[in-house]
Amino acid sequence: ALAQGLVRDGLRPEDRVGACLPRVTELLVAMLGVMRAGAAFVPLDPSLPGTRLRFMAQDAACRSIVVAPEGSSEVSGWARGVAIFSVPPGEGDPGEEEERLPLLRPDQLAYVMYTSGSSGRPKGVMVHHGGLAHYLAWCRSRYPMEAGYGAPVHGSIGFDATLTALFAPIFAGSAVHLLADGDDLGSLASE
Numbered sequence: 001a002l003a004q005g006l007v008r009d010g011l012r013p014e015d016r017v018g019a020c021l022p023r024v025t026e027l028l029v030a031m032l033g034v035m036r037a038g039a040a041f042v043p044l045d046p047s048l049p050g051t052r053l054r055f056m057a058q059d060a061a062c063r064s065i066v067v068a069p070e071g072s073s074e075v076s077g078w079a080r081g082v083a084i085f086s087v088p089p090g091e092g093d094p095g096e097e098e099e100r101l102p103l104l105r106p107d108q109l110a111y112v113m114y115t116s117g118s119s120g121r122p123k124g125v126m127v128h129h130g131g132l133a134h135y136l137a138w139c140r141s142r143y144p145m146e147a148g149y150g151a152p153v154h155g156s157i158g159f160d161a162t163l164t165a166l167f168a169p170i171f172a173g174s175a176v177h178l179l180a181d182g183d184d185l186g187s188l189a190s191e
Contacts, residue, residue, distance in 0.1 A: 002029060002033030002034070002037075002066065002085070002087055003036040003037040003101055004037075004101070005085060006034065006037040006039065007101060007102075009083065011064065013038035013039065013102050013108060014038070014039065014108055015040070015063045016041075016060045016061055016062045016063060016109075017034045017041055017042065017064045017065070017085075018041070018042045018053075018060070018064070018065040018066065018082075019034065019041045019042065019043055019157070020045075020067050020075055021066070021067060022047075022181065023154070023157070023178040023181070024178060025178065026068045026069075026087040027178070028166065028176070031166070033066070035110055036101060036104075037101060040109035040111050040126075041110075041111045042056065042057065042060045042111065042124075043163070044056060044065070046074065047156070050077055053075075053078050053079075055121075055122065059114075059122070062082055064083040064084070064085055065083070065084050066086075067084060067086055067087070068086065069086045069087065104129055105129065106130025107128055107130060110127050110128055110131075110132045111126075111163075112125065113125050114158060132167070135164075136168055136171040137171075140168065140172050145169050145172040145174045146173065149175060150175025151175075152165070152177045152179055153166055153178050153179060
């Protein structure tokens with residue numbers, strides 16, 4: 001439903017869309033929905049200062065920002081002039097006519113990850129679908145994800161290792177355990 005809404009709004013292949021959500025299920029919906037629409041997501045950790053988030057969104061030329069339903073007021077302060085989308089609840093309206101979603105190519109941009117910036121200024125690193133697919137295939141061949149209970153995700157969405165913890169288990173058909181800020185890994189041991 002999110003991909004359909006973004007395409008209806010005029011999103012084009014390789015446009016950039018900020019994903020500004022905490023570690024909740026809607027974060028995965030946002031990232032996968034943006035990619036399915038043919039665009040590239042830009043992870044924007046909502047715990048970062050607004051000035052840094054504004055810089056990254058402007059530097060990446062984000063056309064839109066996706067937020068959790070309750071997060072639009074927090075983003076509107078630093079994302080002036082950019083369309084704000086909430087992750088739609090559920091699976092969308094089954095009677096709604098579907099927009100034609102683009103086919104994804106290996107050379108298309110999947111996401112833009114910002115580094116901490118050794119110069120003090122964050123720098124965007126562009127990752128294409130082909131590179132992401134090869135990396136996830138390598139992860140699956142090296143980590144026994146199918147044998148375990150999934151992966152805990154407790155890092156910032158703006159950190160590349162967090163994307164490994166999010167996407168690699170999904171690629172292998174395993175679970176992802178999103179830990180809220182302040183949760184520790186001990187909560188998984190009790191499940």
